[in-house]
Amino acid sequence: MVYQATELPPPQSDQSPDNPPGNAPRIKLRDGRYLAYREQGVPKNQSKYNVIIVHGFGSSKEMNFLAPQGMIEELGIYFLLYDRAGYGESDPNLRRSVKSEALDIQELADQLEIGSRFYVIGVSMGSYPIWSCLKYIPQRLAGAALIVPVVNYNWPSLPKKLIREDYRRNLVQWTYRFAKYAPGLLHWWVTQKWTPSTSVLEKNAAFFNTHDIEVLKKIPGFSMLSQEKIRQRDVFDTLRHDFIVAFGDWEFDPMELSNPFLQNEGSVHIWQGYEDKVVPFQLQRCISKKLPWIQYHEVPGGGHLIVHYTGLCEAVLRALLLGEEPLTLDQIHP
Structure with missing residues (x-):
């Protein structure tokens, strides 16, 4: 027993009907794995802002990020969504680590030539790759947003x-x-x-x-x-x-990170629902207090799925790309 x-039971054959070949474009990483991606928004050769969106647990590059189309075209926003290792049409990474998530993002950006600096947005479990970016590739970031980010209870600085x-x-x-x-x-x-x-x-x-x-x-x-x-x-x-x-155990404590934007050339944001039952708001308040350079936004009545609420994605983009005050939080609703 x-x-x-x-x-574990033996894996299914790759030829199983449950594993049909994918049709999404993919890049080949240095270690031989393939990473599938999806492009959205304006063409990247016409964009003013390049944003990589990182999906959460059990999701994929097909996730919805409901920014208004008029805003996307007006600001010239190019979105790059991808399947994290093992998800969707991307190959698994048997050596997956917190650091490898940031390196996958960096290599994806390089191969698709979206520029030396780009924005990253992570949702729920997709937030730990964002912490990794802030640690390992801060020089590549123009800004970062974490939406209902999960919190690792092993972080040493958590009270x-x-x-x-x-x-x-x-x-x-x-x-x-x-x-x-x-x-x-x-x-x-x-x-x-x-x-x-x-x-x-x-x-x-x-x-x-x-x-x-x-x-x-x-x-x-x-x-x-x-x-x-x-x-x-x-x-x-x-x-x-x-x-x-x-x-698991990380190689660093996010609550000990330094501000990557000392000249205010970018910003970092956390968006949290007050009624989130997956990640309590008290933890996010603690993190933002420890890291005052992170701008903290709390949605009254918001749960763990606030990324799907009307107005949230627009508010995230305006704060991240333009440095504008977000919509009044009572305008964000299911």
């Missing part, structure tokens, strides 16, 4: 008093232990038909507030987190490795 708990009683900390720690040391048991558990579905479409009130649940009625959801998908070995491996890296 112990052996079975630590072992113990603040996280000691947080039930989310225990949930993350136990999931991390099973993912790292007993992946077979974790895979068995999440694929049992008699257990609750892992799909976010279950509208679980433990993770989503009422505004989020209204959003889930309008968006396609996250099919990669469904039991049907997570049964697939390659999908499970990708989610497991992503989780382990995000919540």
Whole structure:
């Protein structure tokens, strides 16, 4: 039983109908992996602002970032979305690390020739690659935004008093232990038909507030987190490795980072929902207090899915690209 708990079922063949060949454009990285991407907005040869968007857990380059089309054309914004390692049509990275996420972004930008400096926006779990960019490639950044960024409870500078009683900390720690040391048991558990579905479409009130649940009625959801998908070995491996890296031991403490924009040539922003049940606002307030050069924006009544709220993407872009005061927060709504 112990052996079975630590072992996973064999992966499906790449020729399986569950793994059809992709049609997205891809680049070949230095280590031989392929990274799939999608371009949106104005053509990059006509753009004034180049923005790389990093998707979160169980998502992909097909995620929605609902900026008004008129604004995109008026400002000349080029968006580059990509599948992080193992997601969508990108190859997995068996050596995935916090640092490798930043290096993937840098190589993607270089191969697509979007300029020496660019903006990055990370959503939820896609925020840890943004912290990595701030650490390892700050000279390439024109600005950065983190939307409902996950917080690693292992960061040394987090006050113990603040996280000691947080039930989310225990949930993350136990999931991390099973993912790292007993992946077979974790895979068995999440694929049992008699257990609750892992799909976010279950509208679980433990993770989503009422505004989020209204959003889930309008968006396609996250099919990669469904039991049907997570049964697939390659999908499970990708989610497991992503989780382990995000919540494992990092080589640096983000709360010790220095301001990369000492001459105010760029800015960094955190956007957080006050009613977020995945990442509590108290943690984000603590981070922004420790790093006063980060501009902190809190959405009253906002849950974990604020990136899908009307007005949020426009507010993020205006603050990040133009340095404008965001829309009044009561204008951001599901």
